Amino acid sequence: MKILPIAVLAALVWSTAVVQAASKKPGKKIAPKKSAPRRTAASSTRGSSTQKEAREGVEQKIAKGASIPIANAPGLVPFFEQLYRQQRGESAGPLRVLHYGDSHVAADEWTAGIRGHFKNLFGDGGSGYSLAGRPWKSYRRLDVRSGSTRGWHSDGLVGRAGDGAYGLGGVSMSSKGPRESVYIVAEAPQFELFYLRQPAGGTVQIYDNGVPVERIPTAGEMGPGYYRYQADEGSHKLEARTLDRAPVRLFGWVAERTQGITYEALGINGADVPLLLKWNEEVLRSNLQHRNPALIVLSYGTNEAGQKGWTLDKYRDVFARLIRRFRQAAPSATILVIGPPDRAVRSRGKEWTPLENLDLIVEAQRQAAAAEGCAFWDQQAKMGGKGSMREWILAGMAQNDRVHLTLPGYRIIGDAVFRDLMNEYRAFVKTREAVAQTGPLYQAAVAASR
Numbered sequence: 001m002k003i004l005p006i007a008v009l010a011a012l013v014w015s016t017a018v019v020q021a022a023s024k025k026p027g028k029k030i031a032p033k034k035s036a037p038r039r040t041a042a043s044s045t046r047g048s049s050t051q052k053e054a055r056e057g058v059e060q061k062i063a064k065g066a067s068i069p070i071a072n073a074p075g076l077v078p079f080f081e082q083l084y085r086q087q088r089g090e091s092a093g094p095l096r097v098l099h100y101g102d103s104h105v106a107a108d109e110w111t112a113g114i115r116g117h118f119k120n121l122f123g124d125g126g127s128g129y130s131l132a133g134r135p136w137k138s139y140r141r142l143d144v145r146s147g148s149t150r151g152w153h154s155d156g157l158v159g160r161a162g163d164g165a166y167g168l169g170g171v172s173m174s175s176k177g178p179r180e181s182v183y184i185v186a187e188a189p190q191f192e193l194f195y196l197r198q199p200a201g202g203t204v205q206i207y208d209n210g211v212p213v214e215r216i217p218t219a220g221e222m223g224p225g226y227y228r229y230q231a232d233e234g235s236h237k238l239e240a241r242t243l244d245r246a247p248v249r250l251f252g253w254v255a256e257r258t259q260g261i262t263y264e265a266l267g268i269n270g271a272d273v274p275l276l277l278k279w280n281e282e283v284l285r286s287n288l289q290h291r292n293p294a295l296i297v298l299s300y301g302t303n304e305a306g307q308k309g310w311t312l313d314k315y316r317d318v319f320a321r322l323i324r325r326f327r328q329a330a331p332s333a334t335i336l337v338i339g340p341p342d343r344a345v346r347s348r349g350k351e352w353t354p355l356e357n358l359d360l361i362v363e364a365q366r367q368a369a370a371a372e373g374c375a376f377w378d379q380q381a382k383m384g385g386k387g388s389m390r391e392w393i394l395a396g397m398a399q400n401d402r403v404h405l406t407l408p409g410y411r412i413i414g415d416a417v418f419r420d421l422m423n424e425y426r427a428f429v430k431t432r433e434a435v436a437q438t439g440p441l442y443q444a445a446v447a448a449s450r
Contacts, residue, residue, distance in 0.1 A: 001271035054394035079334035094125030101299035105267025114415030115263035128262030167251025202246030300342035
């Protein structure tokens with residue numbers, strides 16, 4: 001019997017009672033409500049006079065957040081199907097998740113927690129794609145070491161306009177001199193270097209643990225280039241060093257294993273949706289197709305909420321355009337939208353109050369995700385609703401800027417994201433296996449696929 005295409009199985013799980021079953025939580029859960037609860041600052045901090053009480057309040061809200069359903073959860077079915085097959089050894093290669101976002105993602109504290117959960121359950125596929133070198137001083141990925149010499153210029157950061165050819169992560173490293181290098185240290189047998197081919201481009205020498213292995217010319221017709229290197233198991237320091245006075249532009253490294261899952265954090269400090277829409281579509285499309293992600297996570301909105309001029313319709317349309325761009329470039333990838341966390345601002349230099357514009361951004365993202373068939377995870381609601389940032393501050397789970405979380409805060413949010421995804425995944429598996437045994441639609445699809 002042939003394995004059914006993902007599209008066929010997705011259609012089955014979407015149908016009638018199957019969709020209803022997929023939205024239920026296994027075990028003892030609070031019944032999902034139709035709308036996400038919103039709380040004011042006063043109600044979210046009432047009685048939380050100490051850090052211990054505030055922490056308990058935050059933990060209670062996160063626990064109750066399990067009752068807030070992922071909007072359009074059936075949109076995750078194609079990803080769940082790939083997880084199911086990968087977990088059972090029915091598909092080759094690692095499963096890749098690309099998580100795009102702003103500074104919340106760039107810090108890799110939030111994403112590192114989600115990454116750890118996925119790898120513990122589905123296997124460690126390696127670090128996957130990370131940016132080349134050190135494109136900004138505080139750049140880091142907690143699962144890989146990287147660095148570069150000083151003679152590189154980074155493009156794609158906020159405030160640095162350019163041609164948009166920045167690669168998969170929206171940030172590139174360029175040099176025009178010899179003996180400039182970028183490196184990555186990772187445990188993996190498979191490596192790749194993503195770079196830009198360009199007229200009169202320079203040549204780079206690839207080293208593995210200090211041993212020269214190959215020279216890569218980057219000269220050619222303008223467009224993305226790829227160099228693949230097969231190594232032995234173990235730890236490797238892969239280095240790319242320029243050899244001449246010619247332009248070289250590098251996008252990033254890939255380090256991965258033959259099985260498991262990768263969770264790749266692609267955040268840029270200060271990023272917003274309009275920034276991504278300036279990326280070169282051809283380069284991004286090629287990089288995405290080459291990477292072939294199973295899931296793309298989009299986490300934006302914090303910076304847009306602080307900008308004037310957005311209306312609900314305008315931001316919804318811009319966000320929907322971003323979703324369509326990723327979907328056209330990677331049509332087989334599932335897309336999950338994660339809304340921004342709660343945020344507060346100082347009112348007239350006196351008191352901190354909830355940022356009103358955040359409600360507009362969250363609702364616009366929710367509507368855009370629904371219109372484009374994407375799942376939506378409401379981070380503000382999971383935190384406790386509007387004004388909840390105050391209690392997170394008291395609990396030591398958010399920073400004093402009322403924008404960013406602390407490491408414990410990011411980790412508890414990461415735990416909640418993974419918890420909710422796995423609740424839906426377990427329901428999917430249960431439904432899938434029941435349909436496989438008894439569903440007439442499934443049997444008809446099996447017969448048609450023979």
